[in-house]
Amino acid sequence: MQLSFISRVVSGQADTAPPAGVAAASLAPAVFAMTGGQVTLEGRQVLRGVDVTIRPGEVVAVLGPNGSGKSTLVRTLLGLVPLSGGRTELYGTPPARFREWWRIGYVPQRLSVGGGVPSTVREVVASGRIARQRRLRPSTAADRDAVNRALEAVGLTDRAGDSVHSLSGGQQQRVLIARALAGEPDTFVMDEPTAGVDAGSQRLLADTLTTLVAEGRTVVLVAHELGPLEALVRRAVVIRDGLVAHDGPPPAAVGAHALPGHDHVHPHGFTPECGPLSWESGPAGQPGAAS
Numbered sequence: 001m002q003l004s005f006i007s008r009v010v011s012g013q014a015d016t017a018p019p020a021g022v023a024a025a026s027l028a029p030a031v032f033a034m035t036g037g038q039v040t041l042e043g044r045q046v047l048r049g050v051d052v053t054i055r056p057g058e059v060v061a062v063l064g065p066n067g068s069g070k071s072t073l074v075r076t077l078l079g080l081v082p083l084s085g086g087r088t089e090l091y092g093t094p095p096a097r098f099r100e101w102w103r104i105g106y107v108p109q110r111l112s113v114g115g116g117v118p119s120t121v122r123e124v125v126a127s128g129r130i131a132r133q134r135r136l137r138p139s140t141a142a143d144r145d146a147v148n149r150a151l152e153a154v155g156l157t158d159r160a161g162d163s164v165h166s167l168s169g170g171q172q173q174r175v176l177i178a179r180a181l182a183g184e185p186d187t188f189v190m191d192e193p194t195a196g197v198d199a200g201s202q203r204l205l206a207d208t209l210t211t212l213v214a215e216g217r218t219v220v221l222v223a224h225e226l227g228p229l230e231a232l233v234r235r236a237v238v239i240r241d242g243l244v245a246h247d248g249p250p251p252a253a254v255g256a257h258a259l260p261g262h263d264h265v266h267p268h269g270f271t272p273e274c275g276p277l278s279w280e281s282g283p284a285g286q287p288g289a290a291s
């Protein structure tokens, strides 16, 4: 799946070297717009009619219990998983026709950096520039600067020459984050970016994302544990059983329950002004029994 994303990024590079900076948000189409999205995997309906629109500059957390469909949702938004019903668009274009892959930086949930090839940390991070480079052109000073900044942002400058296979799982996750940063995209989609990452690196990521959000970038985070990223999040889309159970202000409980040891978020302390929220029980969109 990861390879397919990269190959699509590569295929989208021809003659699409982007202008520097973030595209103007005014008059811009939604970054993601899914209507009635359905996904069936191995005969099971994983998404059952999802409507979600994410606009430029938003910071959105996709929350919900294990197996509810969070990763499937973001992968479908990116065109990595086909719809069995409904429609979805990326910057106003169906994924199959989307070509501006430089606008998206994706950090997948599970590690698949380097494959069987002994790539260095720098090589993997530099691969994040591919969609920005014109075909057959060598990397430029701007490419090298972006890679160096990305390595610094995740605290891996001193490991740049090491094989990714020599890194811990948390460090490898930081390599994937750096790869997305290096591409200087308009939109970041990060699936559990802090899973297995130490507290200091989580704070580093929060600082980096704070800067990017201030510049107008869009951030979509799939999370069980928001940790230091919580302060950035203005909107939560809660998925339960393949449906949107809540779309609005983040539940107050996220902070208390976004701590290690909680494998999902409970509705404790949820305030009425935040709207109905429960993915513990009851139909989607209806309050359930708080535990």
Ligand SMILES: Nc1ncnc2c1ncn2[C@@H]1O[C@H](COP(=O)(O)OP(=O)(O)OP(=O)(O)O)[C@@H](O)[C@H]1O
Binding pocket: 041, 042, 046, 064, 065, 066, 067, 068, 069, 070, 071, 072, 073
């Ligand atoms: N490739 C696949 N083939 C079959 N079933 C799949 C596939 N990918 C995911 N699923 C199933 O779809 C459901 C939703 O999975 P998904 O990974 O989207 O959930 P999630 O909310 O991200 O879970 P987690 O929080 O554990 O990562 C799960 O029951 C999972 O087993």
